[in-house]
Amino acid sequence: MKLQFNGADRGVTGSCHLLDCAGKRIxxxxxxxxxxxxxxxxxxxxFGFDAASVDFVLLTHAHLDHVxxxxxxxxxxxxxxxxxxxxxxxxxxxVMLDAAKLHEEEAERAAHHTRHGPxxxxxxxxxxxxxxxxxxxxxxxxARYAQPLDLAPGxxxxxxxxxxxxxxASILLELEESGRRRRLLFSGDLGNRGRGLLRDPVTxxxxxxxxxxxxxxxxxxxxxxxxxxxxxxxxxxxxRRGGNVVIPTFALERAQELLxxxxxxxxxxxxxARLQVFLDSPMAxxxxxxxxxxPECYDDSTRALFRDGDDPLQLPGLxxxxxxxxxxxxxxxxxxxxIMAGSGMCTGGRVRHHLKHNLPREQSSVVFVGFASQxxxxxxxxxxxxxxxxxxxxxxxxxxxxxxxxxxxxxxRDELLEWHxxxxxxxxxxxxxxxxxxxxxxxxxxxTEVVMPAxxxxxxx
Numbered sequence: 116m117k118l119q120f121n122g123a124d125r126g127v128t129g130s131c132h133l134l135d136c137a138g139k140r141i142x143x144x145x146x147x148x149x150x151x152x153x154x155x156x157x158x159x160x161x162f163g164f165d166a167a168s169v170d171f172v173l174l175t176h177a178h179l180d181h182v183x184x185x186x187x188x189x190x191x192x193x194x195x196x197x198x199x200x201x202x203x204x205x206x207x208x209x210v211m212l213d214a215a216k217l218h219e220e221e222a223e224r225a226a227h228h229t230r231h232g233p234x235x236x237x238x239x240x241x242x243x244x245x246x247x248x249x250x251x252x253x254x255x256x257x258a259r260y261a262q263p264l265d266l267a268p269g270x271x272x273x274x275x276x277x278x279x280x281x282x283x284a285s286i287l288l289e290l291e292e293s294g295r296r297r298r299l300l301f302s303g304d305l306g307n308r309g310r311g312l313l314r315d316p317v318t319x320x321x322x323x324x325x326x327x328x329x330x331x332x333x334x335x336x337x338x339x340x341x342x343x344x345x346x347x348x349x350x351x352x353x354x355r356r357g358g359n360v361v362i363p364t365f366a367l368e369r370a371q372e373l374l375x376x377x378x379x380x381x382x383x384x385x386x387x388a389r390l391q392v393f394l395d396s397p398m399a400x401x402x403x404x405x406x407x408x409x410p411e412c413y414d415d416s417t418r419a420l421f422r423d424g425d426d427p428l429q430l431p432g433l434x435x436x437x438x439x440x441x442x443x444x445x446x447x448x449x450x451x452x453x454i455m456a457g458s459g460m461c462t463g464g465r466v467r468h469h470l471k472h473n474l475p476r477e478q479s480s481v482v483f484v485g486f487a488s489q490x491x492x493x494x495x496x497x498x499x500x501x502x503x504x505x506x507x508x509x510x511x512x513x514x515x516x517x518x519x520x521x522x523x524x525x526x527x528r529d530e531l532l533e534w535h536x537x538x539x540x541x542x543x544x545x546x547x548x549x550x551x552x553x554x555x556x557x558x559x560x561x562x563t564e565v566v567m568p569a570x571x572x573x574x575x576x
Contacts, residue, residue, distance in 0.1 A: 116292050116576040118299075118326070120568040121163040122146055123547040127330060127488050128180035130547060131162070132301065136576075137269035137292045139170045140195075143301050143326075147183025147214065149462060150488040158184060158241055163571040167192035171266055172253070174199035175303030176283035177206035177367060183214055186242040189250035196255035198264065200274055202282025202409040204254055206367055206402060208247075213398050215240070215247040217463060258284065260411070261317075278306030278316035279524050280368035281405070281412050287320060290576075297576050302327035304547070305526040305534055310339055312375045312427070313368075314414045316526070318537050324576060325540040329548030330486060330525045332556030342521025343376050347385045349482050349517045350453060354387065357450040358478030358514070363466045363493055365459035365485055366399035368524050371406050373455060373484065374428045381430060388431075393445055395436040395456040395465050403428055446472045450479075459485045461492035470496075471505045479514040484522040489549070532559065544568055 122131030122144075129148040134141040148157045166188045172195060175181055185197070185207070199207060218240035226238040258264060258274040265271050269291035274284040283306065288299045300322040308315045319325075337345075353360045364370045374394070380386035394400055406428060410418045420427045436442050442465045445454055456466035470492075473479040487493035495503050497518050502511045526534065535543065543563045545553045550567075557565045568574065 116290055116295070116297060117573055118544070118576055119163065119571065119573045120544070120546065121571060122148070123180070124568050124570045124572070125550045125553065127486075127547055127549060129157070129184075130175075130181045131184070132326060132546070133164050133169075134288065134299070136290045137267060139267045139270060140164070140168050141266070141270070141288070142169045142172045142195075143286060144175055144181040145172060145184045145188050146178070146180040149180055149460065150490040158187070162188070162191070165192070167194055169193055169195045171195050172197040173272060173286050174203050174207060175277065175286060175301060176280050177203045177210050178280065178304070179210055179214060181304070182207045182210060185250045186211055186215055186246035189253060190242055190246045193250065193253060195253065197250070197253045198256050198258055198272070199254070200260070200282040200284055201257050202405065202412055203284070204257060205405045205408065206280075206282060208251055209398055209401050209405070210367070211247040211250065212244060215242055215244040219243055260284070275319065276314055276317045276412075277303045278308070278314055279304040281313065281409055285316070285319060287322065297324060298322040299576065300325045300538060300540070302534070304328050304330070304524070305531065307336060307339075307523050307526055308530060310372060312372050312417055313412055316534065319534055321537075321539045323540065324542045324544070325535065325538045326544045326546060327531070327535060328525070329531065329545050329553050329556045331523065331527045331552075332531055332545075332548055333552045334528055336523050336527040337519070337521035339521050342519050343380070344385070345517070345519050345521075346373075346376065346482065346484070347380050349480055349519075350386060350390070353478070353480040353515070354451055356478040358476060358480060359448060359450055359473050360453045360480050360482060361466065361469045361473050362453065362455045362482045362484060363459050363461050363470075364396065364399065364455040364457055366396050366457050367402050369459060369485055369522065370394065370396065370399040370455055371403055371428055372522065374403070374430060374433070377453075378427055378430050390430070390453065391432045391434065391451060392430055392453045393434045393436055393455065395442050395445060395454055395469070397437045399455070399457060400435050400437055442468070445469065459493070460487050461496070467492070467505050471508070471510055474503070474514050475511050477513045480517060481514050482517045482519065484519050486523065486525065528556065528559075531556065535560065535563075542566070544574070
């Protein structure tokens with residue numbers, strides 16, 4: 116048995132881990148690197164293994180940094196079975212097709228700029244929509260929480276609710292080879308407790324080895340209720356100034372969580388009854404529809420709302436902007452609007468247009484409610500840049516900038532520690548975190564051998 120690390124190693128994005136056991140190769144996630152041109156180029160590099168040799172791909176959840184290179188894996192020869200929960204399956208289809216479209220558009224723009232040079236013909240997308248459709252043909256069995264799946268003799272997988280986004284899972288692998296047994300647990304991305312929409316992460320089982328994320332391994336989150344009230348205050352104050360509220364929003368989970376809390380704010384009177392909210396993201400709109408298909412992912416109270424016809428994600432003043440023309444029209448609104456648009460890290464999508472129009476305006480606000488990697492536009496704004504480049508133009512930052520950490524879909528340090536203690540793991544591989552964060556988290560772990568693997572490093576189990 117051996118484990119090879121091929122992404123999210125001493126970094127936050129690009130999750131990809133390969134297990135060899137009993138003559139089978141099992142890949143856990145195949146994510147995209149995000150955060151800058153250098154990382155974009157890494158996406159096209161070799162995986163570190165032969166795609167055709169992979170027998171199974173197990174997906175922890177549908178975020179782009181966990182599924183975003185699956186179409187490339189298919190292009191390079193994947194013939195194995197992809198297994199995920201039902202919600203992850205639907206969301207991954209949405210995410211991969213959207214990413215493929217963006218890759219094709221970016222390649223077309225790049226070719227246009229170099230059309231008179233020798234490099235024009237060489238500009239190609241990382242993968243195409245056809246590649247994304249092809250990998251969908253590889254999806255096989257649907258995993259259900261807490262129900263074991265026998266992958267092959269000596270290999271059993273169980274998906275456990277990770278509470279991160281709809282359909283997210285930690286994955287327990289029970290392994291046997293040459294008379295030796297190991298219990299290996301991949302945390303996936305673990306959710307922050309008590310957020311109201313999804314269930315909390317389940318308590319993990321006792322295992323021998325754990326591969327765990329460390330995104331927020333060095334800090335504590337604000338509690339959710341004060342964070343919700345901070346959001347309400349930012350909206351109300353901005354509307355009083357006559358400005359717009361721009362919220363860079365992750366299409367999966369964060370957009371739906373914000374809608375959930377804004378509806379609560381309307382019901383309680385914390386937000387004005389005539390609040391106009393614009394969800395300017397075709398993917399977020401489609402993801403919200405998918406949320407309604409999967410009551411198995413909700414806690415009892417939220418499931419009851421859906422059952423009784425009181426959709427907790429539908430606001431009376433909600434406007435859905437699917438078409439580009441509808442998005443462009445929002446830039447004519449001088450004030451009074453809450454605009455939720457992707458991407459959450461401002462690395463692409465429609466939010467950059469809204470930032471270009473609203474960042475220079477003192478009346479407006481930009482509210483960040485999620486993690487921003489080093490090198491992203493979001494991180495530069497959060498870190499206090501006085502101006503930023505958007506579409507090649509220098510844009511002054513005069514709008515008020517709010518960073519509200521309590522909405523994080525990731526567990527904080529104490530939640531990660533509690534989750535890890537429950538595993539009793541003798542060996543711990545730390546992934547999916549910035550290096551300094553990993554070191555800090557490693558320093559507080561007890562009773563376990565800690566490894567922070569480098570890219571393409573292999574370890575015997």
